Amino acid sequence: MSSTAAASGLVVFLLSVQVIQSQDGWGVTYSPTEVCALKGSTVEIRCSYTYPSRIQHRDIRNRFWFTKKKDGEPVDLRTNSEYSGRVFYYCYEKKWCSLMITDLRENDSAEYKFRFMTNKPGDKYTGSPGVTLSVTGLQVEVSRSDSTWSLMKCLSSCVLPYRLYYYWYKNGQKINTGSSSHSVYFGSLDNYSCSVRGYEDQRSPSVYAPKLPSVSVSSSAEIVEGSSVTLTCSSDANPAANYTWYKKDGSLDPPLSEEPHLVFSSIQSSDSGQYYCRAENLMGRKRSESISIDVKYAPKLPSVSVSSSAEIVEGSSVTLTCSSDANPAANYTWYKKDEDSPKASGQIFIITDFRAEHSGSYYCEAQNNRGRSNSTLHLTVVAAAWKSAVVGTTTAVLLAVVLLAVFLWVRRKKSSTQQCDGGERPVNRAQLNMDLVYDVASAPAPRQPEEHLHYSSIRFAQNQEEALYSNIRPAQPHRQTEEEEDEEDEEDEEEEEVQYTDIKTDNASSSPRTRRQEDEEDSSALYSTVNK
Numbered sequence: 001m002s003s004t005a006a007a008s009g010l011v012v013f014l015l016s017v018q019v020i021q022s023q024d025g026w027g028v029t030y031s032p033t034e035v036c037a038l039k040g041s042t043v044e045i046r047c048s049y050t051y052p053s054r055i056q057h058r059d060i061r062n063r064f065w066f067t068k069k070k071d072g073e074p075v076d077l078r079t080n081s082e083y084s085g086r087v088f089y090y091c092y093e094k095k096w097c098s099l100m101i102t103d104l105r106e107n108d109s110a111e112y113k114f115r116f117m118t119n120k121p122g123d124k125y126t127g128s129p130g131v132t133l134s135v136t137g138l139q140v141e142v143s144r145s146d147s148t149w150s151l152m153k154c155l156s157s158c159v160l161p162y163r164l165y166y167y168w169y170k171n172g173q174k175i176n177t178g179s180s181s182h183s184v185y186f187g188s189l190d191n192y193s194c195s196v197r198g199y200e201d202q203r204s205p206s207v208y209a210p211k212l213p214s215v216s217v218s219s220s221a222e223i224v225e226g227s228s229v230t231l232t233c234s235s236d237a238n239p240a241a242n243y244t245w246y247k248k249d250g251s252l253d254p255p256l257s258e259e260p261h262l263v264f265s266s267i268q269s270s271d272s273g274q275y276y277c278r279a280e281n282l283m284g285r286k287r288s289e290s291i292s293i294d295v296k297y298a299p300k301l302p303s304v305s306v307s308s309s310a311e312i313v314e315g316s317s318v319t320l321t322c323s324s325d326a327n328p329a330a331n332y333t334w335y336k337k338d339e340d341s342p343k344a345s346g347q348i349f350i351i352t353d354f355r356a357e358h359s360g361s362y363y364c365e366a367q368n369n370r371g372r373s374n375s376t377l378h379l380t381v382v383a384a385a386w387k388s389a390v391v392g393t394t395t396a397v398l399l400a401v402v403l404l405a406v407f408l409w410v411r412r413k414k415s416s417t418q419q420c421d422g423g424e425r426p427v428n429r430a431q432l433n434m435d436l437v438y439d440v441a442s443a444p445a446p447r448q449p450e451e452h453l454h455y456s457s458i459r460f461a462q463n464q465e466e467a468l469y470s471n472i473r474p475a476q477p478h479r480q481t482e483e484e485e486d487e488e489d490e491e492d493e494e495e496e497e498v499q500y501t502d503i504k505t506d507n508a509s510s511s512p513r514t515r516r517q518e519d520e521e522d523s524s525a526l527y528s529t530v531n532k
Contacts, residue, residue: 028127036158040202138204154194209284225297233277298371322364
């Protein structure tokens with residue numbers, strides 16, 4: 001194998017030479033075997049061929065190039081409509097034959113083979129493998145140096161000659177010539193392209209920031225809960241854009257996917273909302289308009305409630321309420337178990353005068369065009385009389401408790417008052433059993449020269465069968481004058497002492513008497529004994 005080059009003013013490069021030689025003298029030599037050419041240029045592919053010595057040159061009947069076969073037989077390129085007016089053969093008596101293709105297109109890339117035959121049946125030969133042609137255009141490669149400036153290079157998948165002259169274009173207008181590299185301040189609305197001298201009409205595709213992205217939904221019908229849904233984002237951009245999906249959720253929307261497609265394998269009602277995508281490349285970025293996703297599903301299990309959390313009293317009004325999460329909104333119907341006809345429609349069902357025959361199980365059915373669902377509750381009526389008795393008993397018990405508390409409080413209050421008024425109380429059994437207490441001043445005794453006036457407290461107990469006794473305690477002495485002190489000294493000398501004893505009452509009447517009544521009763525049942 002050897003290497004040569006074929007140029008004729010074309011951008012064509014020879015990579016290798018391939019010789020196909022058979023043992024019986026048949027053979028084809030391709031020069032080159034791999035060719036890379038620019039789109040729009042002209043390429044020439046050459047070959048030489050040999051045949052056995054028994055065959056004369058005049059016996060060669062047909063020679064052609066092909067890429068495809070039809071019914072197992074090669075199809076001459078000159079008869080292929082795709083190459084019409086662009087294919088030419090140049091064959092020589094010295095066993096050379098060349099293929100020339102003008103105005104190369106990218107779909108001309110293929111493997112080309114040469115075939116020849118004689119006028120004798122079976123004398124034919126095809127050189128295989130053939131020549132691989134790659135047709136490519138110029139491309140602008142972009143690398144960003146900072147947030148505003150970009151470095152661009154005019155490149156091709158072919159290895160282009162070193163000394164080529166380049167042209168640069170901004171928004172279709174020529175702006176620079178010479179080098180294959182160009183540094184620019186890139187605006188979001190700008191586009192750039194390049195070409196080489198001699199092929200100015202074969203410019204590279206323009207590079208530019210993404211255009212406004214478009215979004216689409218895989219399903220044009222209603223989106224039903226549980227189905228598979230795919231959102232697709234696309235934007236015209238070169239280089240190709242990268243995509244990011246978002247769901248509107250306030251000021252900060254977290255990214256959902258960094259692919260052109262956002263896939264919901266089993267979409268749920270919670271996925272309803274507005275979505276948008278962002279397309280971005282080194283030239284800039286663009287955000288799409290929002291698309292609204294409204295997920296339908298049948299109504300969820302309804303929740304039912306009753307207005308009264310306690311037992312339902314006969315004759316009272318009862319309100320039943322039903323609600324369900326549904327999209328579109330559900331319609332509600334109320335039924336009583338074991339009855340065919342509906343009782344009411346709507347979310348609220350009111351029974352104004354609840355009776356015993358209204359007791360039983362009720363259920364609410366929520367329905368929309370996606371399906372239906374229902375929930376049940378049980379109602380039981382309570383007799384009004386029994387309820388009144390319960391209320392009355394409860395009231396009586398509460399009243400008794402309140403009265404007892406008041407009685408104990410009053411008794412304690414009176415006891416505290418008596419202790420404050422009477423000073424120290426003698427502790428005896430009679431006093432502990434008293435219900436009402438009266439303080440009575442003892443009737444004054446006749447004034448004796450040697451005696452002083454004393455008072456005592458007499459306490460009576462009510463409803464006592466046994467006689468009650470009360471201690472008589474001296475009253476506090478009053479301030480004495482000097483004469484009284486002298487008289488008292490004389491009495492002391494006589495060593496006289498006045499002693500008091502218990503006064504016994506024969507009357508245990510529960511009706512209190514006034515002091516006046518006691519004074520008027522001379523024949524009182526009270527007696528006292530004075531011991532000197």
